[in-house]
Amino acid sequence: MTVLNALYISRRPVVAFVVVGVFWGCFAALVPVYKANLGVNDAVFGTLLLGSALGLVSSMFLAPRADKILGANSMRFGIVALSLAWFLPAQATVPVMFGLLMGAVGMASGLLDVVMNARVSELEAKYDRPLMNANHAMFSVAYGASALITGFAREAGLSPTYIVAGFACFCILLVPFMRMDVAVVDADEEAKAARYPLWPIVICGLITLSAFMTEATVEAWSALHIERTLGGGAKEGALGPAMLGFTMAFGRFSGQAVSERLSDVTVVIGGSIIAASGAILAALAGTPLVAQIGFGIFGLGVSVIGPIGISMVGHLVRPHLRTEAISRVAVIGFSGFFFAPMLMGLVSEAFGLRIAFLCVAGVILCAVPLVLIAARLPKIGAASTTAAA
Template sequence: MSILNALYISRRPVAAFVVVGLFWGCFAAYIPVIKDQLGASDGVFGLLLLGSATGLVSSMWIAPRADKVLGARAMQVGAVLLACVWLVPGQITTPILFAVTMGFVGLCSGLLDVVMNERVSELEAEHSRSLMNANHAMFSLAYAVAAVITGFAREAGMPPTPVFAGFGVVAILLVPMLNMEVARVSAEDDHQGKYPLWPIVICGAIVLIAFMSEATVETWSALHVERTLGGGAAEGALGPAMLGFTMTFGRFSGQVIAERFRETQVMIIASLVAALGAIIASIAQTPIIAYVGFGTLGIGVSVIGPMALALVGKLVAPHLRTEAISRCAVIGFSGFFFAPTLMGLVSENYGLRIAFACVALLLIATAPLAVLAARLPLHAKKSAVRT
């Protein structure tokens, strides 16, 4: 019942996580089609996705300001913008225009990502309980469902735009759920004004590794199954879907675990499990073994990012929470876009098997960062006033 209660408490940001998950799941399953449509090599396609990274990094500065201006409607505006901008990439055949369009996708996605994670952190402080894993689980579930639906759509020969439009309708229907009052917190009387740099840097680096690993499977798993292992379109779409479903399971389980163990302890164990999954995927000889690898990676990596985002909210003064989560989230979410670029370059030169092996090495680096995070002092809680 703790999971259901967590979902009920955070039902408004949950709807935002579902919106983001639907679009990225659809995109992941359509990547082989879009890549062929652009006529791009692995390396070039990865570089084109830097457009998304540029937009996402821009949201680091825009999101906190937009949140102050839009207030309770910030998630609503972000969802509408995201639904509109996703109608464009699937129609483009010119690489440069695709990169520009993905820049706007990254900007809108980053805006909604930052705000919805900040709202969850507010609710965690207000209710004195962990909620982040349950919310990120709903992203993973929506992502997996969208990938499966898109796989059937691809088998039926449907182009990307109508499918994105269908998920856009779902997003618009969820907009009324996204109106949420904002918690305004004033600085403590004894606050010295020192900016919380190290909590943001360390937790941001952990989120970056987690989301880079996740993005690798999201972006390249379908190509790995179809090209390296000879699978069909539906089998390829099952790669990102497998990641989404196992991450859903992992994050719902993490919701329970987070209430019993310290975030840093769980992150260390999870990073080792995820690294094992990346190794299995890299040496797989059949799609089924690759699915085992993607699933193992998904279970491990599922809790790392949400727990690091929740942790940074506890390590900083309450009135700095929005800004800190914004910085940490953008550092982390940039991994969704830098990872495909790096993977594309590694894949073009050494193959996807080596690229997935590199992900395993990256995941192991989470452990020492988690040890450093465990040494940072937690900040005392302070009540917030919703306006």
């Protein structure tokens, strides 16, 4: 009942997490189609994906201000913007245009991501309990289901335009239920005058970066690894990101319960080791099934690391700085989407996808020393928060 209660408490942000998961899962399963339509090699395609990362990071710098302007309608605006933006890349056949249009996707996704994480952090402060893993689990459920549905839709001969349109209609229907009042935090003069908490943001951001950078790599390239390196079909390729999504969902639902009993340090260390093991298995796989199992193990381990990084900063900064701090951590974390596609493409072009996935294992293990440092920082973000009328 712990997980169900957490989902009920944060039911509106949960919907936003589902929307983001739906579109990125769809994209992961469509990567082989987009790449084939553009007619580019791995290095160029990886570079084109920088468009989404640039848009994502740019939007996250602006998200705190946009959140103040939009207020209770922030998540509504983000869902509509993301639904409309995803139509654009499906129409692109020119590589440069594809990169630019992915920038628009990144901006919409970045805005919604910061806002929904900020709303969850506010609820964590209000109810004094962890909620982040349960919300990120719903992203993973939606991601896996979307990737699987997209794989079957591809097998049936549907074009990316029709597939994206179906998901967009579903998401826009959820908009009327997404109004959520923003928490009001009364900061005293001493709190306002305090120094900006740089190190908590940097350390938590790097923890999130290690998780999201490797997660983005597997999301974008797992289907291609299965289809090209191991000779799998479209449905087998789609099972790569689908396995990632479903095991991440299981890991995050379990992490929601585990995080109430074990320390963040223990969970992150365990998750890093499990994720690295899965990445190595996928890299060395000889069949699509073994690779799918490897991606599933990776998803199980990596699932809890990013949410813990975001959640930790909410406890390490003063309440009136929470949204801004989360946006900064998100900028650092989601810069993984900036580096991962390009680096994966370059490594794959030079050494092959197997070596690239071995690099993923090394990156995720970087979270271990970082969480040990973060655990030594004082928690100052437990001040009371009240909901706006």
